[in-house]
Amino acid sequence: MYARRDVLRAGAAISLMAAAPWLAAAPPGLLTRKIPATGEALPAIGAGTSGSFEVEPGSTAYRQLEQVLSAFFQGGGRVIDTSPNYGGADAILGQLLEEGGWHRQCFIATKIAADSLAAAQTQWAQTLRSLRTEKVDLLQVHNLRDWKTQLPYARELKQQGKTRYVGITHYLNSGHEEVAAIVRSEPLDFIQINYAVNAPQAAKTLLPLCRDKGVAVLINRAFDDGRLFAQVKDQPLPGWAEQAGIGSWAQLFLKFAISHPAVTAVIPATGRPDRQLDQLKAGHGPLLTPAQQQALIQQFA
Structure with missing residues (x-):
């Protein structure tokens, strides 16, 4: 027998689909990567x-973000990254996850x-109160801030079962040089770093190092905070994009990031459901070849 709240959630989902039929187009079966520390995909x-x-x-x-998260989870997404110093974003995320019944689906970083x-x-x-949870999946030391104090504290919370993984960002x-030094000297589950077609430096040393050390990698700033879109305004996609299943510049920039074998996931932000759906499509189809990746690096150098 279904609980009343399950029936209500199902009804809400049907109503949302009727109001936004594009949600039904979210393709299943996103590409997955394993966390080296555990093998979790x-x-x-x-x-x-x-x-x-x-x-x-x-x-x-806020109501639009409800649709963003519906698109995200229906499309197979799980990993959502936040922070206590993102202007209350973690509290908004926690409220939306609770209202949508999505806590179990979400890998909270x-x-x-x-x-x-x-x-x-x-x-x-306060973080636990904001996110409306008793534990998170990944706890990261933000931008290496006081990391010699905070990383041991994060490990203590991991031992208490309050987080499953710890990392740095x-x-x-x-910041790459210091991040690499910490990866070499400290046991980590994750790092989070910038990597994009116009900022590919992480691939020189840091990403191969993480792969060798068994450290998962989250990628931020894959759009260079939106500046990449200004560079490609009114420009056509490369001729080979269609063969790679790419239908937008956003998909291309994201697929560039996940085409590196050390990358576990990329975490672009959007407040628009249509863009969320578009971004998810980057997790389908073939990855970029080394030649295609190099062509993009040269184009945006």
Whole structure:
């Protein structure tokens, strides 16, 4: 027998599909990559929350995010990255996950962004309240902030069962050297780093290092914070894009990121359901060949 809340959720989903029939077009079967530490498979197309989830509860933008998450989960997505210093995005994510009944489907990645142990402990308690959960899947030290204090704290929380994985993040090429040094010296489950057609430097040393060390990789800034779209405005896709199953520049930029074998998932943010659906399509079809990747690097150099 179905619980009343399950019936209500199913009814809400049907109503949403009727209002937005494009959701039915979400293709199943996203490409997955395994987390080296455990072998757990994750869909290679994830989602971010910076900017896009910084909205007011109940607003038009909030209701649109409900459709974004419906598209994401129906399309096979799982990984959503957030942070306690994204202008309340984690609280919005937590509320949406609870209202949609999506907590079990979601691989929640969040961060510690604090300058002392006491601040981190206070922040962590608030993070759990914001996300409306008792634990998360991945806890990352944000941009290496006070990492010598915060990484041991994250490991302590892992031992307590409050997070399943721990890692570190950065978003600039200038951080790669220090990230690589930590990967060499510390046991990590994940890193998160920038990697894009116009910023491919991570592939020189950092991504191969992670592959050798068995560290999973999340990719941020695959669109260079949207600047790549300005560069390709009104430009056609490369002639080979259709053969690779690519129908938009967003798909091409994401497929570039996941075509590196060390990359576990890429986490683009959007507040628009049509763009979410488009981004998910990057997780289907063949990956880019080395020659295609190199052609893109040269094009955007």
